[in-house]
Amino acid sequence: MSLASFYANAPRHLVAVDCIIFGFEDGKLKLLIIQRKVDPLAGAFSLVGGFVQENESTDHAAIRVLRQTTGIRDIFMDQLRAYGDAGRDAGARVISLAYYALIRISEHDKLLAQQHGAHWLSLHQIPELIFDHNEMLRDALERLRDRAKFHPLGFELLPEKFSLPQLRNLYEEIYQRPLDKRNFRKKILAMDILEKLDEKDKSTSKKGAHLYRFDRKKYDALTQHGFVFEI
Amino acid sequence: MSLASFYANAPRHLVAVDCIIFGFEDGKLKLLIIQRKVDPLAGAFSLVGGFVQENESTDHAAIRVLRQTTGIRDIFMDQLRAYGDAGRDAGARVISLAYYALIRISEHDKLLAQQHGAHWLSLHQIPELIFDHNEMLRDALERLRDRAKFHPLGFELLPEKFSLPQLRNLYEEIYQRPLDKRNFRKKILAMDILEKLDEKDKSTSKKGAHLYRFDRKKYDALTQHGFVFEI
Numbered sequence: 001m002s003l004a005s006f007y008a009n010a011p012r013h014l015v016a017v018d019c020i021i022f023g024f025e026d027g028k029l030k031l032l033i034i035q036r037k038v039d040p041l042a043g044a045f046s047l048v049g050g051f052v053q054e055n056e057s058t059d060h061a062a063i064r065v066l067r068q069t070t071g072i073r074d075i076f077m078d079q080l081r082a083y084g085d086a087g088r089d090a091g092a093r094v095i096s097l098a099y100y101a102l103i104r105i106s107e108h109d110k111l112l113a114q115q116h117g118a119h120w121l122s123l124h125q126i127p128e129l130i131f132d133h134n135e136m137l138r139d140a141l142e143r144l145r146d147r148a149k150f151h152p153l154g155f156e157l158l159p160e161k162f163s164l165p166q167l168r169n170l171y172e173e174i175y176q177r178p179l180d181k182r183n184f185r186k187k188i189l190a191m192d193i194l195e196k197l198d199e200k201d202k203s204t205s206k207k208g209a210h211l212y213r214f215d216r217k218k219y220d221a222l223t224q225h226g227f228v229f230e231i
Numbered sequence: 232m233s234l235a236s237f238y239a240n241a242p243r244h245l246v247a248v249d250c251i252i253f254g255f256e257d258g259k260l261k262l263l264i265i266q267r268k269v270d271p272l273a274g275a276f277s278l279v280g281g282f283v284q285e286n287e288s289t290d291h292a293a294i295r296v297l298r299q300t301t302g303i304r305d306i307f308m309d310q311l312r313a314y315g316d317a318g319r320d321a322g323a324r325v326i327s328l329a330y331y332a333l334i335r336i337s338e339h340d341k342l343l344a345q346q347h348g349a350h351w352l353s354l355h356q357i358p359e360l361i362f363d364h365n366e367m368l369r370d371a372l373e374r375l376r377d378r379a380k381f382h383p384l385g386f387e388l389l390p391e392k393f394s395l396p397q398l399r400n401l402y403e404e405i406y407q408r409p410l411d412k413r414n415f416r417k418k419i420l421a422m423d424i425l426e427k428l429d430e431k432d433k434s435t436s437k438k439g440a441h442l443y444r445f446d447r448k449k450y451d452a453l454t455q456h457g458f459v460f461e462i
Contacts, residue, residue: 004322004323006270006271006322007245007322007323007325010245010282011245011282011283011284011285012243012244012245013243013244013245013246013283014238014241014242014243014244015244015246015326039237040237051241051242052242052244052315052326053242054242054317054324055317055324056317057315057316057317058313058315058316058326059315059316061315079312079313081310081312082289082310082313082328084283084288084289084290084292084328085288085289085290086285086286086287086288091235091237091238092235092238093285093286094238095246095283095289095326097313097315149457150381150457150459225459226380226381226459227459228381228456228457228458228459
């Protein structure tokens, strides 16, 4: 058999990429959701997604789809996993590769995203999504919790300067439960990745909350090294 | 646009599954490798792989391909990642989903595997593999090291009863470097997942090495919980 006929006999599949984009804003972990404007599925909510084209890598497809759909560019996306059940998409057999990323919402053009029908929704606002997109979101959150357990987290999501309550808030959003203030403070400071600044955030109280920033070198070293963060 | 024409306009792709199957035997971490018997690529070495068919899930495709190619069945495979570069396969554009598994070689029919042209090779014996299969192997080893760092490892690879030198040997194979005996012993015992048996392995010395087995309940709890194993 020639190489060409070997390949010619194999079935071909539609392959999609779906992007799970997390941001953090106003104390809420948010997900970028599309409300589809045109048929098919007009009005339905979904992740940002599209088909892999002939001559593009799947990683590039994810970057292109995100840019075309939301205007967001220049971010790094990690693969989550492939979703390959034969009946997962109601319209046809589509194999989907899910990607995820954590971004600072403020650094990306929100108006542009909205022009495309893209919206940032906090986790408890997420509606029923098409196909298995809710499952993808659950899996991505699971991955995020795993990351928070073994590696430092926050650099991609928080502003450069943040208070401890803000950082705790982020972890509370990821775990979807309240965390003990003193315990969190003790454990996060013990990581030795925070640099205390001579500034305060006075937006939430008169006394104000000290601002911190990540010591990038220590943060990266701890990312490399790993730990178990018990909360 | 109808749902049908929406899908009709999208490009279709060949989708393969490739299986990275690790086993542990004679003190060596081994990989299941195929030497292809028929054209195309007769004589070439590759991972166990094949195309995803029309109506099967990608997870099932991996299980089927492994069974048909090697006779190995009833094992659980994890997804590693998707390999989707447009030029990764010399013959055609193929998107590959890599899966990996850890198995006990003794529990699977070695003759059957060999009839199919499948061989267990230790890591330093692995030849040049087709396409990006060597990269897949590197990534799978990386994943294995990550698992060994944050979770207990060995249950799927070792016989039910094993000595500490055997267990250390497995870690040495995964990390591809020698580990300090006393340090390893101290750290692995501190995990409190091993049950010391009243038997000795006398195959390697007159004095013999105590045999252990995993306390499955503690092993599973620690798998759930995680830790950092520094070696």
